[in-house]
């Protein structure tokens with residue numbers, strides 16, 4: 001790389017708009033959206049879509065709610081021509097949708113374009129020619145007058161072709177290609193000449209589409225350029241001002257948003273940002289950015305994963321796992337402090353609250369995603385994430401100190417295995433750590449003695465052995481602890497007690513969490529049972545067994 005890139009690359013340009021208004025603008029409604037997936041997206045694919053894929057994507061775009069869809073460049077290939085014919089002949093375009101087709105400013109291509117459109121109900125014919133200095137000089141070999149003349153002649157040709165097919169409802173669109181690399185005054189000159197040729201009026205507006213064919217400046221400069229055009233173009237009230245950002249600098253979305261603030265009415269782009277080089281503007285990104293600021297996007301992404309699957313199938317390109325709003329990992333937190341905040345915010349959230357969720361800019365449920373993947377546990381995770389998964393997947397509401405205790409057990413496993421733990425892994429570890437499977441307590445009887453004390457009789461089942469437990473105390477737990485002394489002679493003191501139901505109805509079970517001091521060591525015990533009393537006793541028993549073993553069974557074995 002060069003020490004002085006300015007020796008090779010032009011320095012950042014400034015537009016010199018001193019009274020710019022866009023910085024204070026707020027986007028309050030959705031723009032007119034135009035999907036160019038089937039044209040700009042398609043022309044950038046390693047393998048362009050076959051008719052089946054094109055149709056599937058077209059139908060998906062219609063379902064999402066696009067009302068303007070650029071369906072191809074019919075003069076460029078037989079495949080594109082045939083696709084346009086198929087849409088028209090099979091009447092596949094809904095009444096509220098307008099198809100758009102692209103053509104270069106060349107006579108034979110325009111003729112072929114209109115040939116493809118015979119019998120169409122509504123069409124936007126999209127004419128383009130390059131206007132940037134390098135393209136004038138190197139590709140077209142024309143000076144400024146020559147480029148204006150090229151544009152106007154072909155704009156006229158389009159108007160005349162349209163007049164010969166009066167049964168179609170026509171609209172015209174012109175793109176000064178490479179607008180972002182072009183002198184503003186010249187862009188205005190060409191566009192003014194084209195809108196004059198098309199006699200643009202509020203009753204019969206045309207679309208002027210300003211492409212950042214190659215994104216080459218910061219979004220604020222693009223916004224200045226759009227605002228300048230918005231304020232200086234002739235016949236502005238007869239123009240739907242559109243932008244067509246690409247993403248070469250990675251700021252396509254920002255450029256589109258500031259362009260809307262600067263006066264653009266319409267956006268062209270592709271789903272998930274497919275398109276030439278680094279892609280076209282990602283329309284989903286802008287639409288959902290609007291949504292998360294309370295503006296209805298008028299596009300439906302409520303099953304975003306199904307849309308992604310279709311787009312991946314049609315484009316034969318994967319969507320990145322970290323792609324905004326749709327990637328596999330974009331609603332997932334691995335790091336402990338994020339998980340802790342999300343867990344607390346979910347717990348604090350009440351119906352009707354404004355979405356104010358740390359680390360989650362949108363409710364994944366709104367896009368058909370579940371909360372399952374929101375928190376995933378690896379070595380960067382803490383107690384918040386671990387307990388979130390146990391609660392969301394298994395209904396366990398661990399008290400805080402138990403969360404801390406169990407997270408240390410999880411961390412030990414992480415340190416040795418170093419891989420992600422799923423909710424099922426955590427549950428297996430929890431069951432093992434707190435002895436939730438064995439031993440069991442059966443035939444629990446709780447009664448009151450004549451002296452007012454509580455008596456507990458139960459059977460503790462450990463493998464093939466059954467041990468009788470009998471104790472007395474001030475309450476059932478106290479009596480159970482007393483009875484346990486004969487099986488495991490340790491000093492047990494109950495420090496804290498939590499209990500909650502898991503599930504509801506006949507399937508409901510109780511989870512009991514007891515914090516105990518056992519021979520001076522503080523430990524948790526966990527018990528889960530259909531009976532709340534038995535759940536508590538299991539918790540005591542589990543905690544004791546984490547500390548000590550039973551005395552030999554022979555002396556206590558039941559008959």
Ligand SMILES: CC(=O)SCCNC(=O)CCNC(=O)[C@H](O)C(C)(C)COP(=O)(O)OP(=O)(O)OC[C@H]1O[C@@H](n2cnc3c(N)ncnc32)[C@H](O)[C@@H]1OP(=O)(O)O
Pocket residue numbers: 040043073075076077104105106128129130139140177213
């Ligand atoms: C920024 C964009 O995305 S614009 C859309 C670009 N999309 C595509 O190009 C995909 C489809 N394109 C094609 O299939 C072909 O390029 C065609 C059919 C349009 C043209 O094919 P060809 O006539 O073989 O020309 P080729 O592909 O080499 O394109 C270069 C020619 O187009 C001319 N050209 C390029 N842009 C324009 C324009 N907007 N208006 C008029 N002529 C143009 C060039 O001057 C050059 O002409 P030359 O051969 O006389 O020097």
Ligand SMILES: CC(C)C(=O)C(=O)O
Pocket residue numbers: 040102128175177178209211212213214244246
């Ligand atoms: C034809 C135009 C709009 C285009 O695709 C571009 O400039 O990127």
